[in-house]
Amino acid sequence: xxxxxxxxxxxxxxxxxxxxxxxxxxxxxxxxxxxxxxxxxxxxxxxxxxxxxxxxxxxxxxxxxxxxxxxxxxxxxxxxxxxxxxxxxxxxxxxxxxxxxxxxxxxxxxxxxxxxxxxxxxxxxxxxxxxxxxxxxxxxxxxxxxxxxxxxxxxxxxxxxxxxxxxxxxxxxxxxxxxxxxxxxxxxxxxxxxxxxxxxxxxxxxxxxxxxxxxxxxxxxxxxxxxxxxxxxxxxxxxxxxxxxxxxxxxxxxxxxxxxxxxxxxxxxxxxxxxxxxxxxxxxxxxxxxxxxxxxxxxxxxxxxxxxxxxxxxxxxxxxxxxxxxxxxxxxxxxxxxxxxxxxxxxxxxxxxxxxxxxxxxxxxxxxxxxxxxxxxxxxxxxxxxxxxxxxxxxxxxxxxxxxxxxxxxxxxxxxxxxxxxxxxxxxxxxxxxxxxxxxxxxxxxxxxxxxxxxxxxxxxxxxx
Numbered sequence: 001x002x003x004x005x006x007x008x009x010x011x012x013x014x015x016x017x018x019x020x021x022x023x024x025x026x027x028x029x030x031x032x033x034x035x036x037x038x039x040x041x042x043x044x045x046x047x048x049x050x051x052x053x054x055x056x057x058x059x060x061x062x063x064x065x066x067x068x069x070x071x072x073x074x075x076x077x078x079x080x081x082x083x084x085x086x087x088x089x090x091x092x093x094x095x096x097x098x099x100x101x102x103x104x105x106x107x108x109x110x111x112x113x114x115x116x117x118x119x120x121x122x123x124x125x126x127x128x129x130x131x132x133x134x135x136x137x138x139x140x141x142x143x144x145x146x147x148x149x150x151x152x153x154x155x156x157x158x159x160x161x162x163x164x165x166x167x168x169x170x171x172x173x174x175x176x177x178x179x180x181x182x183x184x185x186x187x188x189x190x191x192x193x194x195x196x197x198x199x200x201x202x203x204x205x206x207x208x209x210x211x212x213x214x215x216x217x218x219x220x221x222x223x224x225x226x227x228x229x230x231x232x233x234x235x236x237x238x239x240x241x242x243x244x245x246x247x248x249x250x251x252x253x254x255x256x257x258x259x260x261x262x263x264x265x266x267x268x269x270x271x272x273x274x275x276x277x278x279x280x281x282x283x284x285x286x287x288x289x290x291x292x293x294x295x296x297x298x299x300x301x302x303x304x305x306x307x308x309x310x311x312x313x314x315x316x317x318x319x320x321x322x323x324x325x326x327x328x329x330x331x332x333x334x335x336x337x338x339x340x341x342x343x344x345x346x347x348x349x350x351x352x353x354x355x356x357x358x359x360x361x362x363x364x365x366x367x368x369x370x371x372x373x374x375x376x377x378x379x380x381x382x383x384x385x386x387x388x389x390x391x392x393x394x395x396x397x398x399x400x401x402x403x404x405x406x407x408x409x410x411x412x413x414x415x416x417x418x419x420x421x422x423x424x425x426x427x428x429x430x431x432x433x434x435x436x437x438x439x440x441x442x443x444x445x446x447x448x449x450x451x452x453x454x455x456x457x458x459x460x461x462x463x464x465x
Contacts, residue, residue, distance in 0.1 A: 081097075113133045149171050161182075350376065
């Protein structure tokens with residue numbers, strides 16, 4: 001994933017990302033340079049997409065928190081309190097002690113940012129100054145002639161503090177708080193009383209425990225990033241009903257089933273990868289057709305059959321469910337994903353024939369990377385053969401006779417002999433596919449049976465094309 005964004009004065013920052021355009025429509029008043037799309041965490045090229053850790057990751061190779069940066073602050077260094085007349089207005093005067101109190105709790109500051117948090121010039125950055133790094137001012141809708149702190153961006157500062165409570169929640173006109181790549185911990189403060197708040201980024205820190213309850217009531221959020229922490233347990237169903245444009249929960253310890261409320265999400269970019277989620281991908285995913293563009297389920301413990309409803313999410317550009325325990329054939333509905341560019345189903349228990357309708361998307365759609373390695377497919381059709389030759393399609397470690405780098409025949413025979421692997425197959429294609437003609441029913445019979453792989457499947461359950 002991308003690292004910490006470079007903060008800029010919010011009043012001059014152009015709305016160059018979708019989240020901020022939406023924020024403007026909601027009456028928000030400041031910009032952000034830190035919206036990271038899910039496409040940024042998909043490794044382009046190669047076979048199976050994977051998540052990249054952001055620069056400055058504070059977790060070690062074993063997933064434990066890395067030691068805090070050295071350089072403990074010897075003292076507050078706050079200096080004398082400025083006189084009231086030295087502040088631009090009463091709002092800024094009221095925020096000065098909030099910042100100074102938080103400064104006293106900081107135990108490490110490797111970049112020396114807090115040394116700039118002195119004096120009355122809280123809006124220094126608005127006037128191109130160098131004081132109060134990380135604090136950005138603008139005019140709130142409720143008082144459009146009064147300059148005040150509108151956003152806080154600590155991305156990449158490496159600050160250490162035991163809690164954000166009593167700090168972030170004390171800025172009444174705050175619209176966003178970004179804290180990627182620090183060493184913050186403790187509880188997420190209650191921000192429900194902040195009327196303009198719409199972006200929260202706590203990624204790559206040391207937060208732990210259950211999903212933070214304080215986030216759930218934030219109905220106005222457009223961006224929520226909790227990735228690369230140590231949260232664990234179930235994700236409350238209301239989280240997927242938030243109004244977010246981007247929702248990143250990856251690289252934590254979340255577990256249990258993904259709730260059916262998943263289909264209620266309005267997110268365009270949704271990442272739940274590298275957790276411990278179990279159970280099937282919710283069939284309610286079809287309800288996200290109007291909004292969902294990129295979704296990453298990879299590296300969990302998801303199981304069950306691959307839902308036919310995924311093929312109904314017409315706007316999908318990236319779908320990644322690699323590294324799970326998902327079974328069954330690929331539904332023919334996947335051939336309707338005309339906008340899909342990256343499709344990763346590697347490392348599961350999928351079987352049958354790789355559907356030609358999916359491979360045809362490389363010609364009729366936008367498909368440029370299809371990874372099906374480490375499954376149990378027994379054959380590929382004409383269009384899929386072309387993708388194998390062009391290295392768009394990866395089918396290594398399957399059960400395709402005559403192909404290199406396949407599973408041992410005995411392993412394939414044992415898999416196909418196990419009736420517990422069966423999943424329903426729906427032969428219907430819910431869209432018109434240019435250049436595709438459905439083959440006769442007999443073509444759907446598993447070729448593996450002809451090669452002695454003996455899989456007793458119901459008619460048409462070969463994953464078909």
